[in-house]
Amino acid sequence: MADKESTHHGRRDFLQLTSIAVGAVGAVSFGWPLVFSMDKSAEVKALSSTELDIASIQPGQAILVKWRKKPYFVRRRTKDEISAAAEVEVAALRDPEKDSARVNSDRPEWLVVGANCTHFGCIPTGAKATENRGEFGGFYCPCHGSHYDTSGRIRKGPAPKNLPVPPYKFVSDNILRIG
Incomplete structure (x- = not known):
């Protein structure tokens, strides 16, 4: 009788371990794709930032780029434009903001701002010198x-706010990453 009972015990232990192993494999098989489906898609990752070569942009020139399906101006300002923007009386502005708060302190010649007017979303002119x-x-x-200065601040017209500054950084001397 004791032999029969120990045989049942052995079988029971084997069945329990087998059930646990099959359950664990099933849980991993189900959970693995579920966890990885939460990762951002390639399309979302591609839209999260954009890099551009700014080496060919001359002082006084600007380009229009798209990031997250919206237009942005990237402008290389001249020394005169930087000086003029810094000398503006901030208290007199509709949306008061210093020029130094709108540009990278290490590279103040570069201005990166949204290219949609803050009034009704039109795209302002001024990217080309002409x-x-x-x-x-x-x-x-x-x-x-609406008139904006060389820092993208609203100076005249119906627009209520300055052109927005997106998050950006310089990856190298000639590469700018927006986003």
Whole structure:
């Protein structure tokens, strides 16, 4: 009788261990794809930032780039533009913000701002030197007449706010990463 009982005990232990092993394999098989499906897709990762070569942009020039399906200006300002933007009386601005708060302190010649007017979302002119840059030499929205200075700050017209500054950094001397 004792032999029969120990045989049942051995079988019972074997079945328990087998059940646990099969359950663990099943849980991992189910959980593994579930965990990895939570990772960002390649499309989302591609939209999270954009890098551009800025070596060919001359002082006074700007380019229009897209990041997260929105337009942005990247402008290389001249020394005169930097000086003029720094000398503006901040208290007199509609949306008060120092020029130094809108640019990278190590590379103040580079301005990166959203290219949608803060009034109704039109794209201002001023990326090209031949385009109307408004009364303050920055950007001009022809839809309703908003004028922005060389720091992207609203100076005249119906726009309520400055052009937004996205997160950006310089990866190297000639590569800028937005996002």
